[in-house]
Amino acid sequence: MKNIYPNIYTFNKKILKKTANYLKLGNIAGIPTETVYGLAGNAYSKKAVQKIFHLKNRPKKNPLIIHYNSITSLKKDVILNKNFFKLYKKYCPGPLTFVLKKNNKSKVVSLASAGLNTIAVRFPDHKIIKSLLKIINFPLAMPSANLSSGLSPVSASDVYEEFKRKLKIIIDGGNSKVGIESTVIDLTKKPKILRPGIISSMEIKKYLRVSFSKKNKTIRSPGMMKKHYSPGIPIILGRNTKNLNHAQITFGKNNKNNKNNFNLSKKGDLKEAAANLYKIMRKIKKKGFKKIFISKIPNKGPGIAINDRIKRASK
Numbered sequence: 639m640k641n642i643y644p645n646i647y648t649f650n651k652k653i654l655k656k657t658a659n660y661l662k663l664g665n666i667a668g669i670p671t672e673t674v675y676g677l678a679g680n681a682y683s684k685k686a687v688q689k690i691f692h693l694k695n696r697p698k699k700n701p702l703i704i705h706y707n708s709i710t711s712l713k714k715d716v717i718l719n720k721n722f723f724k725l726y727k728k729y730c731p732g733p734l735t736f737v738l739k740k741n742n743k744s745k746v747v748s749l750a751s752a753g754l755n756t757i758a759v760r761f762p763d764h765k766i767i768k769s770l771l772k773i774i775n776f777p778l779a780m781p782s783a784n785l786s787s788g789l790s791p792v793s794a795s796d797v798y799e800e801f802k803r804k805l806k807i808i809i810d811g812g813n814s815k816v817g818i819e820s821t822v823i824d825l826t827k828k829p830k831i832l833r834p835g836i837i838s839s840m841e842i843k844k845y846l847r848v849s850f851s852k853k854n855k856t857i858r859s860p861g862m863m864k865k866h867y868s869p870g871i872p873i874i875l876g877r878n879t880k881n882l883n884h885a886q887i888t889f890g891k892n893n894k895n896n897k898n899n900f901n902l903s904k905k906g907d908l909k910e911a912a913a914n915l916y917k918i919m920r921k922i923k924k925k926g927f928k929k930i931f932i933s934k935i936p937n938k939g940p941g942i943a944i945n946d947r948i949k950r951a952s953k
């Protein structure tokens with residue numbers, strides 16, 4: 639198949655092996671997950687982790703999520719607890735990240751977790767990252783594959799747009815199904831959600847008591863930084879525009895068919911809306927609109943995560 643991008647590869651055994659070797663040598667590759675695409679590097683290699691921070695232009699104090707494919711490999715780096723197992727059984731692999739205590743044998747390089755004594759870990763649910771993790775003997779540090787504070791990529795070409803030829807390998811895994819980043823939950827003490835996601839606090843409450851961290855200054859989360867997930871143009875929340883030169887993002891049934899109208903989900907499905915959010919924002923920016931108006935989105939379930947992202951994007 640003809641491919642206009644020199645570094646985007648269709649998934650097959652050959653590219654899988656090539657990527658595994660490439661990562662072993664401390665290099666970085668763009669890899670699909672079910673949430674968003676990630677910038678993957680060997681979490682046990684200082685060189686690789688440094689490269690990730692450098693490529694993203696990411697502040698050193700912002701820790702990365704480490705991706706695993708089995709409890710056996712996870713145990714080497716963190717201390718597991720009851721709450722972890724409860725949620726693991728229910729949601730893993732899937733779009734949920736656990737903050738756990740690092741154990742003293744852990745080989746995860748200190749910079750990856752920003753020098754903290756905790757590590758954020760996740761079991762991603764996408765065929766490609768799963769096959770990759772199976773054939774390497776180290777976990778993958780993997781932030782979203784975008785420049786710091788920008789929009790997360792949900793397709794291989796989005797990753798290309800962010801890094802162009804600075805990446806030698808981007809594997810094409812189609813559009814990310816979830817479309818927004820994983821829910822992050824701190825399990826080192828009383829369970830607390832640090833970043834909302836498609837798995838909402840309402841869901842998690844079925845299995846354990848959990849609170850929501852709005853402002854916790856002691857937790858260093860870039861997802862909690864004010865400006866984040868930004869398309870780089872002004873966003874006005876909870877309002878509609880009549881100006882056809884401005885983009886209008888809507889949700890649910892409406893009769894607007896104007897060229898500036900982008901609907902997150904005509905049937906009013908919040909999961910579908912989350913899956914479309916970054917894709918639509920990127921499209922709007924590419925089309926050259928200078929401003930985005932977003933109408934009100936219900937603040938429940940996945941809507942909480944959507945509102946969190948657009949609020950930060952609007953700062």
Ligand code: TXA
Pocket residue numbers: 671673674675676677700701702703735737751754756757758760762780781782783818819820822832833857858859860861862
């Ligand atoms: O869905 C996802 O989580 C994607 C895919 C690629 O897996 N990754 C992702 O990574 O969104 P990133 O780097 O964009 O966001 C990582 C989030 C940040 O909010 C960070 O602060 C938090 O995880 N985090 C990482 N380690 C932490 C730790 N030890 N304590 C508290 N928060 C942590």
Ligand code: MG
Pocket residue numbers: 781782790819
């Ligand atoms: Mg990110």
